[in-house]
Amino acid sequence: MRKRERELLLAAKTLFSRRGFYDTTVSDIVESLGIARGTFYQYFKNKDDIYRRVLEQVVEELSSRLKLVSPDDPFAQLRENLKGVLELMVEDRDLARLVFYHPYKLNPRFDAVLEEFFLKVYALVEHAVKTGMEMGVVRRCNPEIVARAIVGAFMEVGKLLIEQESPDIEGAVDELLAIGRAGLLEER
Amino acid sequence: MRKRERELLLAAKTLFSRRGFYDTTVSDIVESLGIARGTFYQYFKNKDDIYRRVLEQVVEELSSRLKLVSPDDPFAQLRENLKGVLELMVEDRDLARLVFYHPYKLNPRFDAVLEEFFLKVYALVEHAVKTGMEMGVVRRCNPEIVARAIVGAFMEVGKLLIEQESPDIEGAVDELLAIGRAGLLEER
Amino acid sequence: MRKRERELLLAAKTLFSRRGFYDTTVSDIVESLGIARGTFYQYFKNKDDIYRRVLEQVVEELSSRLKLVSPDDPFAQLRENLKGVLELMVEDRDLARLVFYHPYKLNPRFDAVLEEFFLKVYALVEHAVKTGMEMGVVRRCNPEIVARAIVGAFMEVGKLLIEQESPDIEGAVDELLAIGRAGLLEER
Amino acid sequence: MRKRERELLLAAKTLFSRRGFYDTTVSDIVESLGIARGTFYQYFKNKDDIYRRVLEQVVEELSSRLKLVSPDDPFAQLRENLKGVLELMVEDRDLARLVFYHPYKLNPRFDAVLEEFFLKVYALVEHAVKTGMEMGVVRRCNPEIVARAIVGAFMEVGKLLIEQESPDIEGAVDELLAIGRAGLLEER
DNA sequence: GATGAATGAGGGTTCATTCAT
DNA sequence: AATGAATGAACCCTCATTCAT
Numbered sequence: 001m002r003k004r005e006r007e008l009l010l011a012a013k014t015l016f017s018r019r020g021f022y023d024t025t026v027s028d029i030v031e032s033l034g035i036a037r038g039t040f041y042q043y044f045k046n047k048d049d050i051y052r053r054v055l056e057q058v059v060e061e062l063s064s065r066l067k068l069v070s071p072d073d074p075f076a077q078l079r080e081n082l083k084g085v086l087e088l089m090v091e092d093r094d095l096a097r098l099v100f101y102h103p104y105k106l107n108p109r110f111d112a113v114l115e116e117f118f119l120k121v122y123a124l125v126e127h128a129v130k131t132g133m134e135m136g137v138v139r140r141c142n143p144e145i146v147a148r149a150i151v152g153a154f155m156e157v158g159k160l161l162i163e164q165e166s167p168d169i170e171g172a173v174d175e176l177l178a179i180g181r182a183g184l185l186e187e188r
Numbered sequence: 189m190r191k192r193e194r195e196l197l198l199a200a201k202t203l204f205s206r207r208g209f210y211d212t213t214v215s216d217i218v219e220s221l222g223i224a225r226g227t228f229y230q231y232f233k234n235k236d237d238i239y240r241r242v243l244e245q246v247v248e249e250l251s252s253r254l255k256l257v258s259p260d261d262p263f264a265q266l267r268e269n270l271k272g273v274l275e276l277m278v279e280d281r282d283l284a285r286l287v288f289y290h291p292y293k294l295n296p297r298f299d300a301v302l303e304e305f306f307l308k309v310y311a312l313v314e315h316a317v318k319t320g321m322e323m324g325v326v327r328r329c330n331p332e333i334v335a336r337a338i339v340g341a342f343m344e345v346g347k348l349l350i351e352q353e354s355p356d357i358e359g360a361v362d363e364l365l366a367i368g369r370a371g372l373l374e375e376r
Numbered sequence: 377m378r379k380r381e382r383e384l385l386l387a388a389k390t391l392f393s394r395r396g397f398y399d400t401t402v403s404d405i406v407e408s409l410g411i412a413r414g415t416f417y418q419y420f421k422n423k424d425d426i427y428r429r430v431l432e433q434v435v436e437e438l439s440s441r442l443k444l445v446s447p448d449d450p451f452a453q454l455r456e457n458l459k460g461v462l463e464l465m466v467e468d469r470d471l472a473r474l475v476f477y478h479p480y481k482l483n484p485r486f487d488a489v490l491e492e493f494f495l496k497v498y499a500l501v502e503h504a505v506k507t508g509m510e511m512g513v514v515r516r517c518n519p520e521i522v523a524r525a526i527v528g529a530f531m532e533v534g535k536l537l538i539e540q541e542s543p544d545i546e547g548a549v550d551e552l553l554a555i556g557r558a559g560l561l562e563e564r
Numbered sequence: 565m566r567k568r569e570r571e572l573l574l575a576a577k578t579l580f581s582r583r584g585f586y587d588t589t590v591s592d593i594v595e596s597l598g599i600a601r602g603t604f605y606q607y608f609k610n611k612d613d614i615y616r617r618v619l620e621q622v623v624e625e626l627s628s629r630l631k632l633v634s635p636d637d638p639f640a641q642l643r644e645n646l647k648g649v650l651e652l653m654v655e656d657r658d659l660a661r662l663v664f665y666h667p668y669k670l671n672p673r674f675d676a677v678l679e680e681f682f683l684k685v686y687a688l689v690e691h692a693v694k695t696g697m698e699m700g701v702v703r704r705c706n707p708e709i710v711a712r713a714i715v716g717a718f719m720e721v722g723k724l725l726i727e728q729e730s731p732d733i734e735g736a737v738d739e740l741l742a743i744g745r746a747g748l749l750e751e752r
Numbered sequence: 753g754a755t756g757a758a759t760g761a762g763g764g765t766t767c768a769t770t771c772a773t
Numbered sequence: 774a775a776t777g778a779a780t781g782a783a784c785c786c787t788c789a790t791t792c793a794t
Contacts, residue, residue, distance in 0.1 A: 046785075105285065105288075106206075106289045149344060151344055152342070155340055156337060157337055159336070160336045179334065180367075182371040183367060184320075184327060185325065186324055186326060192775095215767075215768090224776045225769090226775065227774080228769095235768065396667050402764065403762095403764095477667055481664075483586075515750045515751065521739040521740075524720040524724045528719055536709070548706075552713060554705065555747060558703075559743060559746040560745070561701065561702060562701060568754095590788075601789090602756060
């Protein structure tokens with residue numbers, strides 16, 4: 001990937017993340033780099049193309065932080081996973097905003113990339129829950145619902161953190177894990 | 189509100205919910221009603237206006253289903269709240285899709301409406317958690333994080349349910365409450 | 377067909393006929409009428425569309441001047457046909473130029489209309505020649521070749537006439553018929 | 565003329581002949597040779613330039629096949645001329661297509677080359693007809709009209725032949741000459 | 753000679769909005 | 774209230790051409 005291509009992808013990520021797809025024009029992107037409009041089309045087929053490429057890159061970065069939880073010390077590893085992803089998001093808030101606020105499902109044109117990713121995440125978590133049940137670690141439950149609940153809780157906390165100046169990632173992760181461990185009620 | 193106005197709002201809700209704001213044109217809306225484009229502007233200042241009105245209506249409907257949890261039987265009432273909102277969403281999936289997939293934060297132009305609503309919901313849940321802590325029912329925790337986690341879990345489960353043919357709302361609500369009650373681990 | 381549509385078709389015919397498809401812009405067309413560019417798209421799907429419509433109109437006008445030669449007095453009727461078409465072309469030289477100089481076969485996108493027309497004309501003439509042979513009026517020959525030769529001779533003479541100030545259509549027709557009647561050699 | 569220049573001219577002839585001037589891009593031409601876009605401009609001033617050069621080359625090849633009809637055996641020589649040109653066209657159909665379908669007169673920018681050629685051909689034929697009349701071989705007629713008719717008949721037959729798999733050039737030439745000799749009517 | 757990244761003028765098209773009827 | 778023709782700003786994209794290497 002050439003330098004210009006990287007620059008364009010980065011500029012596009014920032015703009016798309018802040019204004020969305022439709023309120024970002026190709027001119028906005030090239031102007032932010034001080035280059036000519038035509039140059040854009042040397043590297044990307046069209047505006048849809050670069051948006052898809054940005055989302056792909058986002059998914060790739062996220063995936064690289066996700067490691068399969070091995071059975072040795074599942075909780076420690078889960079903790080690392082959550083922490084890793086949240087750290088990435090807090091470091092790169094543009095990326096996080098795209099994941100959280102991309103108008104997923106509203107425009108079939110771009111859904112493929114993120115949809116695939118989310119489905120993978122759902123499946124991953126669901127599989128972990130099922131395995132836990134089989135091992136007798138996780139109580140009996142509806143794994144599909146529970147998986148969604150876990151991902152949802154995680155994502156919403158992520159949204160909170162990226163809005164904060166100096167977010168306490170460790171604290172947030174611990175809080176999420178604590179809910180999973182023992183729920184919210186006072187022990188009797 | 190006149191009949192035409194209601195018709196336009198309804199048509200717009202359906203279309204915005206399925207194609208998003210930018211892929212829905214004013215022509216699409218009026219054509220779906222078989223009326224002239226000019227008529228649209230008799231009832232709405234512009235396209236932004238009707239979108240905001242649609243979101244406002246959505247928020248209103250949702251709010252009408254949300255009741256403050258009273259201290260009598262908090263769990264029963266929480267249950268009713270969750271059930272009520274999920275039922276509304278499953279009945280009116282266009283509404284649900286707007287809440288879930290509206291490109292919130294990506295386009296500052298329309299954020300006000302939903303942002304206000306979500307902040308209200310976060311505050312509501314946070315307040316409930318705090319009250320629970322004070323009453324000794326809820327264990328010590330970070331209420332802000334926990335509130336976000338609850339809302340996130342709820343929303344993601346909502347997304348799942350509206351994709352299903354005949355969703356089991358009761359089951360989903362119970363599952364969510366069970367997590368809150370006891371977490372996910374097998375009791376030792 | 378509404379007034380505007382007719383105006384646009386006429387303006388387009390003139391411009392296409394003088395500059396060709398690619399050197400005529402949509403702006404040229406609307407500016408020649410003093411209307412806005414957007415108006416164009418109220419009446420035509422796109423630039424291709426209006427060009428096709430212009431060609432269709434041309435073909436229709438030409439066809440309306442072509443009458444089947446009846447066996448009564450074939451020569452008189454043939455004469456009338458030739459004269460009629462040449463008169464139309466001389467009256468409407470824009471039309472004639474489109475028929476003669478349209479880049480037929482070079483751009484498959486617009487060929488359909490004129491190709492169909494030319495094939496019809498070739499077939500018509502070929503059929504006439506065959507009938508003449510069967511009736512013993514026309515000498516034995518290759519009707520396909522002869523039909524092409526006739527059409528070609530006619531068209532090239534047409535090109536000549538539309539370049540002249542006050543063309544002698546009758547004379548030209550007579551000349552063409554004379555060749556068909558007796559060839560070019562001095563009688564021995 | 566350098567090798568590259570010849571290659572470019574040949575590639576351009578093929579492409580222009582099949583897609584026309586505007587649907588052939590400079591990129592198409594250089595890509596068909598696997599060379600860089602910049603190289604093109606080392607040999608040709610611009611796109612117009614190469615098109616003109618292609619047409620010039622076409623005209624040159626055609627002219628080389630045209631010999632003045634000498635008075636010895638005018639018919640034999642006319643026959644050879646017709647045959648020679650048709651053979652060239654059937655051998656090099658790209659060349660023929662450019663001559664036949666070039667949007668002559670629709671775009672004044674490139675008219676000069678072909679116009680000059682056609683005028684020369686018309687003049688040549690017209691002169692031959694006049695000479696024939698003076699010699700008492702050709703009957704009295706309007707030489708201008710007749711010249712056009714001859715060229716037109718010839719060209720249209722040429723169009724037919726280049727569309728056929730294995731065209732019968734001799735037969736076509738004989739048919740054309742027969743018309744000139746005796747017209748189309750059955751001898752009484 | 754050859755390259756190919758960069759340019760930017762120019763054209764086609766969409767669509768929200770206006771306004772006279 | 775309703776209409777729908779007209780508008781024109783805005784945007785995407787193509788492609789011939791240049792130029793530093």
